[in-house]
Structures are given as C-alpha cells and as structure tokens.
Amino acid sequence: MTIQTRRERERAERERLIVTAARELAEAEGWDAVTTRRLAEEIEYSQPVLYSHFKGKGAIMAAVAVQGCADLAEEMRAARTAAGSAREALAAVGGAYTAFARRRPALYDVIFTLAVDLPFATPEAPPALQDAFGELLQAVLPIAADGEDTGLLTETYWAGLHGLVTLMRSGRLPEEAHEQRLALLIGHFVPPGTS
Amino acid sequence: MTIQTRRERERAERERLIVTAARELAEAEGWDAVTTRRLAEEIEYSQPVLYSHFKGKGAIMAAVAVQGCADLAEEMRAARTAAGSAREALAAVGGAYTAFARRRPALYDVIFTLAVDLPFATPEAPPALQDAFGELLQAVLPIAADGEDTGLLTETYWAGLHGLVTLMRSGRLPEEAHEQRLALLIGHFVPPGTS
DNA sequence: CCGAGTTTCTAGCAGTGCTAGGGATGAGAG
DNA sequence: CTCTCATCCCTAGCACTGCTAGAAACTCGG
Numbered sequence A, B: 001m002t003i004q005t006r007r008e009r010e011r012a013e014r015e016r017l018i019v020t021a022a023r024e025l026a027e028a029e030g031w032d033a034v035t036t037r038r039l040a041e042e043i044e045y046s047q048p049v050l051y052s053h054f055k056g057k058g059a060i061m062a063a064v065a066v067q068g069c070a071d072l073a074e075e076m077r078a079a080r081t082a083a084g085s086a087r088e089a090l091a092a093v094g095g096a097y098t099a100f101a102r103r104r105p106a107l108y109d110v111i112f113t114l115a116v117d118l119p120f121a122t123p124e125a126p127p128a129l130q131d132a133f134g135e136l137l138q139a140v141l142p143i144a145a146d147g148e149d150t151g152l153l154t155e156t157y158w159a160g161l162h163g164l165v166t167l168m169r170s171g172r173l174p175e176e177a178h179e180q181r182l183a184l185l186i187g188h189f190v191p192p193g194t195s
Numbered sequence C: 001c002c003g004a005g006t007t008t009c010t011a012g013c014a015g016t017g018c019t020a021g022g023g024a025t026g027a028g029a030g
Numbered sequence D: 001c002t003c004t005c006a007t008c009c010c011t012a013g014c015a016c017t018g019c020t021a022g023a024a025a026c027t028c029g030g
Helices: A002-029 A036-043 A047-053 A057-082 A086-103 A105-112 A127-143 A150-169 A178-189 B002-029 B036-043 B047-053 B057-082 B086-103 B105-112 B127-143 B150-169 B178-189
Strands: none
Touching: A002 A036, A002 A047, A002 A057, A002 A105, A036 A047, A057 A086, A057 A105, A057 A127, A086 A105, A086 A127, A086 A150, A086 A178, A105 A150, A127 A150, A150 A178, A150 B150, A150 B178, A178 B150, A178 B178, B002 B036, B002 B047, B002 B057, B002 B105, B036 B047, B057 B086, B057 B105, B057 B127, B086 B105, B086 B127, B086 B150, B086 B178, B105 B150, B127 B150, B150 B178
C-alpha cells in the first residue's frame, strides 16, 4: 500500500512540476516557446512522460489556465472587498482584471483566448472559473438597474473588459489611454447617482 | 514594354488569386486548414510562388484581413445610414458588427485576433481599417455626452462589441443570449433621453 | 538471484513554414 | 534560324511542431 501511495504522490508531484514549468515558461517567453520538447527538457524527463499525465499539450494548457484563473479570482476578490462604495467596487474589480491581463499576459491568454477544451458557461466548468465570474457578479450586483438580468449584465461588463484587454494587447488599441477607456466603460455601467 | 506590362498584370492577377483562395479556404474550413501547401495546390502553383508574392503566410493573412475589413466597413455603413435615430444607428452598427463576426468568423478572426503584423492605431493603418473604425465613430458621435472624448468612447464601444463576439465564439459565453447582451451594452452607451 | 510488470526512453511519423539550388522556358542578338 | 542569357518556377530539403509505437531499463515479489 505504502509503495503505491508513494508512487502516486510522486506522480502527482511530477504533474504539478509539469504545470508550473509550463506556466513559468509561458510567462517568461510566451506560449510559442512552450513546446513539448522544451517542456520535457525543463522537467528533465522525455516527451512521452507528458502524455502519461495529460492527453496532450492542450490539456496542459488547460491545467495552467485553471490554476491561473484561481489567482485572478483571488486578486479580484481582494480588490472588491477593499473597496468602499458599489461604484468603487466595480472599478476596483475592473482594474484588477485588466491589471492581471497586462501583468501576466501569457496566463490571461491561456484562460481567455487560447485553450478552448475547457467547459465554460456550464455547471461542469472548473470552480476557479466560476469563482472568477462570481467575483465579477458580486461587483455588478449592486449597480444593476431594476429589471436587468444581473447574470447577463455581468457577462456584458466582462466582455467590455475582455475587449479592452485583448484589443490593447494585440496592438489594436494604444496602450496609454487604457485607464481612460476603462473609466469610460465603468462610468457607463454605473447608473448616475449611485454612490 | 507591353510584354513587361502583361507580366505584371499576370502577376497581379495571381496575387489576387492567392488572397481569394486563402480567404475562401479559411471561410470554408478555418485557418488551421490554410497551409502553404494546401494554398499552393489550390492556386495550382508550387509553394515557393507564394513567397515571391508575400513575405510569408502572415502577409497573406494580412491581405485577407484588409480585404475583409473593407466588407465589414461597408456593411456597417449600410446599417448606419439606414437607421433613423442616433440610438438606432448605434444599435444598427453594433448589430452589423456582431452579425459580421458570427457570419464570417474566419474573416473576423484574421482581422481582429490573429494577424498582428498590421499597423493599427496609427496613420499608417490601411484605409479599410480606418474606414471600419470611422463607421463606428460616426455612430458613436451623436450619443457622446459633454466632455467625453469621442475617439476613446468609440474605442470603448468597439471593445465591448469585440469582447462579446470573441467570448461567445470561443464558447465562453452562451450563444443564445447574445441579442440581450448586445442590447444591454447599447443601452448603457446611450444616455437616457436620447432619441 | 531471477522473472514479471511497470516505467521511461529512443526513434520515428506526418505535418508545419520556409528556402536553396537547379532546370525549363522564353526573349533578344547575330 | 540558332545561340546566349535571364527570368521564372519547381523539386528537394531544413528545422521545427505535436504525438506515438516499441524497445530498453528499472523495480519489486517470490
């Protein structure tokens, strides 16, 4: 029994090693640099070992995405709970979201633009994804007007943030005016007279 | 002289053939199916011919993007000029934009998410790109509040549309509520009391 | 100490974007 | 009409990708 448990522990350890190596390599040199050969070299095993843990490169990226999404959710929660008014909370969460995207672009990409083999808008979605969405939802709830579907409003706000981030990061929007655009977006989501 | 001009004409003809073949192949089977070998086979020439016209695959995609962007701009203009009120114009342009993205996803991707070697937010940007942005700007102008930077406001509205489209198309937002989310976005950009 | 079973590696496949070099084709000179 | 030269285009190949089959090495129970 103990031998098997030790092996399972070592396997789990190595699996974590793969995921963190993939994340660090992606954050350091971008996802283009994350090849299976490079990754195998990084963990000091041969390529096929990767496939004994994950179905393929996409599954490794998905694991990194889930892990990174937990970080994002945590940062948004911290920003939200530290804010005073409802408007400040919405702005704080939006600021935390876009700051995360700019500070850790590779992580943001794998969560929100690349790996598609993750279930998203369903109950089977990983908890980390639901947590992140939940943080947005909590910030949006107080500023919803009467009769507005808060879920859809959150999705729309999220889309605004996501659009700002992706267009800016791909060079389609100039970087320097980001804060002003973010303020415009938030301003249009907060009903006038909300404190 | 005439021989040279004939050759130049044939070269230009073949170049257009390459671009349209790339566009049609991408629209039919997605950009993953657009390989240089497949493209060469489609135009009935060998691979290196592609590189005598374009610097690489990215340049071909950029050409498709510019061509597609002209289509998008035209569709947005048609929608805008057919609308009555300012609010209707904004909604019409937004609807045309998202409809284009859903109807021609490969084209949308190459314009707004993939090919990065195009100058965007500069005066050197291809006219088609500037036209498309101009259409958005024309629709946003009438609904800008006093003191708002219309350029930045347009960028923010654009980001909202882009976010809705990309999150939906990658499966991160459910498809069916798209119209409601779009209506929410537009509703939050139009000041209350604007006809 | 030896055979069974698991784990890991070597080697290779089919594909990608891209390019160097030679061979055919056609234009101009004598 | 023939020869030379330049232009164009294709064959073949490079270095790389994700992924996998089968052999080798190692571990462990008897």
